[in-house]
Amino acid sequence: xxxxxxxxxxxxxxxxxxxxxxxxxxxxxxxxxxxxxxxxxxxxxxxxxxxxxxxxxxxxxxxxxxxxxxxxxxxxxxxxxxxxxxxxxxxxxxxxxxxxxxxxxxxxxxxxxxxxxxxxxxxxxxxxxxxxxxxxxxxxxxxxxxxxxxxxxxxxxxxxxxxxxxxxxxxxxxxxxxxxxxxxxxxxxxxxxxxxxxxxxxxxxx
Amino acid sequence: xxxxxxxxxxxxxxxxxxxxxxxxxxxxxxxxxxxxxxxxxxxxxxxxxxxxxxxxxxxxxxxxxxxxxxxxxxxxxxxxxxxxxxxxxxxxxxxxxxxxxxxxxxxxxxxxxxxxxxxxxxxxxxxxxxxxxxxxxxxxxxxxxxxxxxxxxxxxxxxxxxxxxxxxxxxxxxxxxxxxxxxxxxxxxxxxxxxxxxxxxxxxxxxxxxxxxxxxxxxxxxxxxxxxxxxxxxxxxxxxxxxxxxxxxxxxxxxxxxxxxxxxxxxxxxxxxxxxxxxxxxxxxxxxxxxxxxxxxxxx
Numbered sequence: 015x016x017x018x019x020x021x022x023x024x025x026x027x028x029x030x031x032x033x034x035x036x037x038x039x040x041x042x043x044x045x046x047x048x049x050x051x052x053x054x055x056x057x058x059x060x061x062x063x064x065x066x067x068x069x070x071x072x073x074x075x076x077x078x079x080x081x082x083x084x085x086x087x088x089x090x091x092x093x094x095x096x097x098x099x100x101x102x103x104x105x106x107x108x109x110x111x112x113x114x115x116x117x118x119x120x121x122x123x124x125x126x127x128x129x130x131x132x133x134x135x136x137x138x139x140x141x142x143x144x145x146x147x148x149x150x151x152x153x154x155x156x157x158x159x160x161x162x163x164x165x166x167x168x169x170x171x172x173x174x175x176x177x178x179x180x181x182x183x184x185x186x187x188x189x190x191x192x193x194x195x196x197x198x199x200x201x202x203x204x205x206x207x208x209x210x211x212x213x214x215x216x217x218x219x220x
Numbered sequence: 221x222x223x224x225x226x227x228x229x230x231x232x233x234x235x236x237x238x239x240x241x242x243x244x245x246x247x248x249x250x251x252x253x254x255x256x257x258x259x260x261x262x263x264x265x266x267x268x269x270x271x272x273x274x275x276x277x278x279x280x281x282x283x284x285x286x287x288x289x290x291x292x293x294x295x296x297x298x299x300x301x302x303x304x305x306x307x308x309x310x311x312x313x314x315x316x317x318x319x320x321x322x323x324x325x326x327x328x329x330x331x332x333x334x335x336x337x338x339x340x341x342x343x344x345x346x347x348x349x350x351x352x353x354x355x356x357x358x359x360x361x362x363x364x365x366x367x368x369x370x371x372x373x374x375x376x377x378x379x380x381x382x383x384x385x386x387x388x389x390x391x392x393x394x395x396x397x398x399x400x401x402x403x404x405x406x407x408x409x410x411x412x413x414x415x416x417x418x419x420x421x422x423x424x425x426x427x428x429x430x431x432x433x434x435x436x437x438x439x440x441x442x443x444x445x446x447x448x449x450x451x452x453x454x455x456x457x458x459x460x461x462x463x464x465x466x467x468x469x470x471x472x473x474x475x476x477x478x479x480x481x482x483x484x485x486x487x488x489x490x491x492x493x494x495x496x497x498x499x500x501x502x503x504x505x506x507x508x509x510x511x512x513x514x515x516x517x518x519x520x
Contacts, residue, residue: 046490052290053275054342055490116494120479128477181477183340184387184458186287 016085023087028094035098038066039105060109067102068174070095072195075171079202093148096167100145103138130180137173140166168203171196229333229345271344273413275487280420281338282439283387284373284380291382292420299379299440301424310370310445313361320424324410326359327351331414332407334430336437337469337501343483348428349411354402362398362446369401370394370451371427372443388454394438395451395465396429399510405430405503408441431500431507433467464520468511469501473520 042062045051051058074095080086115121124131144164146152153160175196178189282292304320329349337343357369375391377383383390400406407428410417417423422439429436435455445451455463462476471481482494500507
């Protein structure tokens with residue numbers, strides 16, 4: 015079963031992932047234009063893009079544990095997932111800048127003054143170098159440094175979840191689920207997790 | 221209570237845009253005949269465009285039915301709103317459980333077109349139907365020692381899926397100082413657009429305090445208590461740093477997470493522009509005197 019899945023995944027070209035993953039961006043924008051996102055489309059669009067970005071972030075962080083613990087190999091798609099995440103974070107940010115806040119003087123003030131925006135912005139800035147180095151040339155060029163650099167995604171995941179928790183009113187369940195997922199996926203990377211999976215696969219002590 | 225409040229928003233603010241433009245043309249014609257004061261009035265009204273039934277009934281904060289803006293419209297239809305009774309107790313002459321129908325039979329329903337401003341920096345113009353809270357309080361007989369009015373929303377988990385999560389400490393609670401409650405602007409709404417309140421808008425009976433952020437306008441009221449102490453209120457209990465007891469609309473006092481200087485009118489589409497927020501949501505003349513001598517940055 016697992017082998018058959020991996021087999022078919024091997025035959026799935028990455029360009030399919032890029033195309034399918036990009037389509038929701040213009041589709042959601044069109045929905046916003048034509049009333050499909052309700053009577054306050056700016057906030058709805060901002061939220062949709064942000065949530066998709068967070069889901070892609072969770073997915074990208076799940077790829078390594080999936081291979082380690084379930085034997086499902088999605089490594090080939092990790093770059094696509096990461097870049098799509100960057101695309102949606104950028105869309106989310108653009109909606110906030112251009113459609114939501116609108117007032118240039120207020121943008122910088124908001125970044126400095128409001129923790130959830132500061133944290134969101136930090137996440138975006140950390141994501142930038144990862145997106146820029148998501149190509150074969152950079153991997154060759156940076157060598158071992160590339161792996162270290164891309165561990166920033168752990169921090170970005172946490173920033174994204176905290177950003178969501180802080181922006182909602184009251185204690186809401188949905189952003190807490192994202193945080194739990196991200197923390198869980200990061201815990202699976204702890205050395206004990208690695209030891210348990212090395213050699214004979216013993217699923218314990220995770 | 222020295223006067224009864226009259227609308228400064230008119231039917232022009234709720235009629236469809238086409239009809240509204242016709243009216244403007246008529247007014248322009250009248251101006252040509254020398255009726256310039258009326259034309260001036262029409263121009264002042266131009267600043268506000270009507271919100272549609274869909275805007276008002278599909279975009280709601282009502283966490284008992286979910287935290288998404290569309291959740292109340294999706295989930296609130298299961299709420300039983302009849303029979304309904306309201307307990308009025310505390311420092312009143314005639315405490316008791318009042319049947320909603322009996323209350324209605326005593327009250328005169330009128331239309332009030334108010335600006336509605338959410339703490340999240342969006343706004344609407346809503347044509348409410350209802351009666352003045354002061355009339356209801358007069359019915360119960362407010363005693364001398366009363367200084368505050370506390371309100372409570374229905375808490376019925378089997379009909380309110382949102383209460384499965386402790387987003388807030390249910391039941392939802394709100395409160396006003398007695399003079400705020402007695403202000404002629406303070407409305408107990410029973411309808412919108414001349415129809416009964418839809419459940420997502422707080423049926424069958426909700427408060428409307430148009431110069432305060434929307435969360436003060438508590439929905440589905442089942443208890444009104446007159447007290448001599450400032451009552452605990454839900455958002456203030458949950459996060460006192462962000463939500464004060466007064467929560468007057470104030471463009472100069474920034475919420476920790478949202479600037480309150482500007483707002484966006486719901487229904488403007490993807491490219492809606494922000495507009496400046498008015499002090500006390502535009503009701504400064506009617507309510508500012510109640511806060512004289514108070515530091516509204518501290519008592520926010």
